[in-house]
Amino acid sequence: MLELAILGLLQETPMHGYELRKELVTKLGTFRAAISYGTLYPTLKRLQTAGWITESESDPTMIPPMTSKRGRVVYKITADGKERFAELLAQAGPETYDDAGFGVHFAFFSRTDRATRLRILEGRRRRIEERREGLRDVLSRAAGRLDAYTLELQRHGLDACEREVRWLEELITNERSGRAPAGSAGTIDIPVAELPQEPATGDAPPEPPRPHLDRP
């Protein structure tokens, strides 16, 4: 999970740990609270051992407008790492559909082919629908067994589920009709040379037309 996120961010540009964490927070905001350094550094070490990334001392190719004055340990993705990233992006297991996993995958949707995007969106919907059915069961069957507060909690959970299903449905419809989400912005403003643009599983490249999505 974190592996995918790190590989994805390092594919945009090399970074050191601190920057990485900040990017992780802003990009995966809601679904993944903070990402502790106690997770980040061991993971970086793991990725290094596996050969997906390399470590280099404060390289001078740093973009000047970046806040970091003098990087200590800069991490950079390797060719193998890019392969690994593509592999992780395309595959969708059960962990792809839980809150954290879905969030990470979704955050990289602009680099995922449409078929995979649809597969993930539908898998996530299925998952949430199951949760929703469970809550409906509790609310109808066990209504008398539970106190008012517990019921209110379930109701709130049910509400959130229904809302997410509707959101997913909208996204799925848009995908099918070949539109990107609401987006006021386009792709990422990084040197294209960084991205070899390997066609993941042979599909049209992401970021199609993109009109708008009716949201109140």
Add this chain to the structure above:
Amino acid sequence: MLELAILGLLQETPMHGYELRKELVTKLGTFRAAISYGTLYPTLKRLQTAGWITESESDPTMIPPMTSKRGRVVYKITADGKERFAELLAQAGPETYDDAGFGVHFAFFSRTDRATRLRILEGRRRRIEERREGLRDVLSRAAGRLDAYTLELQRHGLDACEREVRWLEELITNERSGRAPAGSAGTIDIPVAELPQEPATGDAPPEPPRPHLDRP
């Protein structure tokens, strides 16, 4: 966290692991996915070592209509355990306000005094408001830096935050005016003898009048 949940459920009635897990799932549904046995059993062992609960072989005082035919290891809360539960219920640290922690505390609100309920509700609101502000920052400041999908993810997260804040606000208002939540049901239908009704921190007992809460 799990400690509080287990103690709370065992205060209602003695149970064995399997039952405990099922109750855990239905009562804490949304906020806490499944609770693996790989978590449950070690925790039970820990609680036992600490002296909060005791283990007894298949006791005959089992309620017949219960699904379990023949309990193997039945766990029962001790007097110390009840004290511990009250202590955990009343105290509110930072972990009380994350998703899991809040869910567990909320699920036991009918056994929490009003002052504590308000404290927790407000703490949670504060937490979500911070998350919301973070998302607003990202959406306004970093709008051009992120791709359409990432933006959509943030928007959805922001939406969920705003909704939860409104929900909390409603609950807080209700608490202040001495009402329970929407609830169509009252308290739990367990023998009152099980609950010594110790006044946690000296406050009026929960479950006041309870009219309704206007939800669409």
Add this chain to the structure above:
DNA sequence: GTTGCGATGTATCGGGCCGATACATCGGAG
């Protein structure tokens, strides 16, 4: 000037929790 503080930056440790896995038993359907 120097002192001290907040942001930047790297790293480890203990512990909670999860998913996978392995068993064993019981009631009932085929």
Add this chain to the structure above:
DNA sequence: CTCCGATGTATCGGCCCGATACATCGCAAC
């Protein structure tokens, strides 16, 4: 009679978190 699904207890490896400990830089206050 046999197999299957629900019930039931338990462990293991591994991810991830919070707390903690350092060290350095730029800057503002005194």
